[in-house]
Amino acid sequence: MKCFYEHFRELHYISITLHKIVDKTGFEIVFCRVCENSLSDISELKSKIRGVISNKAWEAEKNHEKIKIGVSACPNACSAPQIKDFGVIAFIKPKLIYEKCMSCGECFRACRERAISFSFNNSNEKPTFLSSCIGCGDCMRACKFNAITGDVYFKVIAGGKLGRHPKFAEEVLITKKVDIVIEVLKIILDISIRAKRRFSYVKNSLMELRKRLIERQILQDR
Numbered sequence: 001m002k003c004f005y006e007h008f009r010e011l012h013y014i015s016i017t018l019h020k021i022v023d024k025t026g027f028e029i030v031f032c033r034v035c036e037n038s039l040s041d042i043s044e045l046k047s048k049i050r051g052v053i054s055n056k057a058w059e060a061e062k063n064h065e066k067i068k069i070g071v072s073a074c075p076n077a078c079s080a081p082q083i084k085d086f087g088v089i090a091f092i093k094p095k096l097i098y099e100k101c102m103s104c105g106e107c108f109r110a111c112r113e114r115a116i117s118f119s120f121n122n123s124n125e126k127p128t129f130l131s132s133c134i135g136c137g138d139c140m141r142a143c144k145f146n147a148i149t150g151d152v153y154f155k156v157i158a159g160g161k162l163g164r165h166p167k168f169a170e171e172v173l174i175t176k177k178v179d180i181v182i183e184v185l186k187i188i189l190d191i192s193i194r195a196k197r198r199f200s201y202v203k204n205s206l207m208e209l210r211k212r213l214i215e216r217q218i219l220q221d222r
């Protein structure tokens with residue numbers, strides 16, 4: 001019979017082996033768990049990202065060499081896309097359906113960003129959405145009269161990292177289309193593979209990304 005020490009060694013060996021297999025993928029991908037705050041069904045995005053990744057040769061033994069991806073179905077951003085090479089955050093642009101609004105003010109109460117202008121002094125008051133809106137959808141969920149709607153967008157961000165010189169990812173573009181999100185990912189991977197470094201560690205990687213997006217007419221030249 002094996003003693004405790006032998007069991008421990010066996011388990012330790014298995015855990016090391018598994019760790020190495022996981023490391024060999026070269027990617028660290030986090031999709032948020034999609035809870036009741038979700039604004040988008042990210043399943044299409046998920047399968048397309050997995051499809052792109054499975055075709056790319058990128059091996060990384062060490063954690064800091066892995067290309068990091070984070071996708072969140074609302075601005076709460078639980079997958080921490082801000083510190084990833086490539087991040088996606090779903091959000092809405094709230095719109096009032098004027099004739100359905102009963103001027104109850106529940107949307108105003110629900111907004112944690114103080115991004116709604118509303119006065120309780122006027123019985124016919126309608127909410128106005130301010131530029132500080134982050135598109136979380138709390139107002140939409142709070143409205144019992146379904147008077148708030150909103151198209152879903154994806155904010156694509158890139159270049160975030162932790163470590164010795166941490167930085168937040170920068171906004172690259174905003175789109176409704178999953179295929180545009182995937183185009184950005186493909187360029188990010190191409191830049192990384194050519195430079196043999198993960199995107200956030202490549203010099204001027206964001207500049208190069210924007211240049212390529214302009215060449216492909218995905219981004220407008222500013």
Ligand code: SF4
Nearest residue numbers: 032035038074076078
């Ligand atoms: S990012 Fe939003 S939808 Fe995703 S788990 Fe967090 S709160 Fe839920």
Ligand code: SF4
Nearest residue numbers: 101102104105107143
């Ligand atoms: S919660 Fe709905 S009905 Fe009430 S003020 Fe806001 S939009 Fe109008």
Ligand code: SF4
Nearest residue numbers: 111133134136137139
């Ligand atoms: S979407 Fe969120 S941040 Fe924007 S107005 Fe509604 S509750 Fe406020």
